[in-house]
Amino acid sequence: xxxxxxxxxxxxxxxxxxxxxxxxxxxxxxxxAQVLMKFGANHAMPHMNxxxxxxxxxxxxxxxxxxxxxxxxxxxxxxxxxxxxxxxxGELSMxxxxxxxxxxxxxxxxxxxxxxxxxxxxxLGIALVIGGVALLGRASSxx
Amino acid sequence: MTKTPLSSILLVxxxxxxxxxxxxxxxMGAAHLNRGFRHILNGxxxxxxxxxxxxxxxxxxxxRHGELSVLYPMVSLGYVWTLFWSKLFFDEPITKAKLxxxxxxxxxxxxxxxxxx
Numbered sequence: 001x002x003x004x005x006x007x008x009x010x011x012x013x014x015x016x017x018x019x020x021x022x023x024x025x026x027x028x029x030x031x032x033a034q035v036l037m038k039f040g041a042n043h044a045m046p047h048m049n050x051x052x053x054x055x056x057x058x059x060x061x062x063x064x065x066x067x068x069x070x071x072x073x074x075x076x077x078x079x080x081x082x083x084x085x086x087x088x089x090g091e092l093s094m095x096x097x098x099x100x101x102x103x104x105x106x107x108x109x110x111x112x113x114x115x116x117x118x119x120x121x122x123x124l125g126i127a128l129v130i131g132g133v134a135l136l137g138r139a140s141s142x143x
Numbered sequence: 144m145t146k147t148p149l150s151s152i153l154l155v156x157x158x159x160x161x162x163x164x165x166x167x168x169x170x171m172g173a174a175h176l177n178r179g180f181r182h183i184l185n186g187x188x189x190x191x192x193x194x195x196x197x198x199x200x201x202x203x204x205x206x207r208h209g210e211l212s213v214l215y216p217m218v219s220l221g222y223v224w225t226l227f228w229s230k231l232f233f234d235e236p237i238t239k240a241k242l243x244x245x246x247x248x249x250x251x252x253x254x255x256x257x258x259x260x
C-alpha cells in the first residue's frame with residue numbers, strides 16, 4: 001500500500017504540464033479555423049466599391065451571411081484566447097513550437113475536405129513534426 | 144528555389160520575426176492575468192495581438208510571388224527566433240530537448256512543403 005501511495009505523485013509529476021495540453025487545443029482550433037476560412041473564401045461575394053456607399057450594404061449582408069467565414073474568425077478568436085491563457089504558465093520556448101502541429105491537422109483535414117493527396121514527403125513531415133512536439137511534451141514534464 | 148524572388152524571402156522572414164515578437168508580448172501580457180481575468184485588456188497583450196495580426200501583412204505580400212513550398216517553411220523559423228527571445232527576455236534555458244525538437248519540427252515542415260509541391 002505504501003508504495004502505491006508514493007507512486008501517485010510521481011506519476012502526476014511526469015505528466016506534461018497543463019499549458020502543453022492547452023496549446024495542443026489551440027492547434028486544433030487553428031486548423032479548424034483555417035478550414036472554415038477556406039470554405040468561407042469560396043463563397044461568391046458581391047462586388048464592393050469603397051467609394052460607392054450603395055455597394056456597402058449588400059457586401060455587409062453577404063459577409064454576415066457567410067457563416068463559415070464568421071465561424072472561422074470566431075474559432076480563431078477562441079484560439080487566441082486559449083493561447084494567452086496557456087502562456088500564463090510554462091516556458092514560451094517550450095510551448096510556442098507546439099503550434100507547428102497545426103500543419104499536421106491542416107494536412108489531414110485537407111485530404112478529407114479538399115481531396116488533397118498524401119505522399120511520402122507529407123507523411124515523413126507529419127511524423128517528424130509529431131515526434132518533435134512529443135519531445136517537447138516529454139521535456140515539459142521534467143521541467 | 145530560382146522561382147522565388149529574394150524580396151519574397153525577405154518579406155516572409157520579416158513576417159516570422161514580427162510574429163515571434165508577437166509571441167513575446169503575448170507571454171508578457173499573459174502574466175498580468177495572474178492578477179485577475181479583467182487584466183486581459185492590457186497594453187502588452189494588445190501589442191502582442193497587433194504584432195500577431197500585423198505579421199500577416201508582409202506574409203501575404205511575400206507569398207504573392209514565389210513558391211509556397213519554399214516560403215511556407217520559412218514562417219516556422221519564427222520558432223527559432225522565439226527560442227532566442229525566450230532566453231533573452233524570460234531567461235528560459237536553451238536545452239538539448241528544445242533544440243532537438245525544433246530541428247525535428249523544422250525538418251518536418253520542410254518535408255510537408257516539399258510534399259505539397
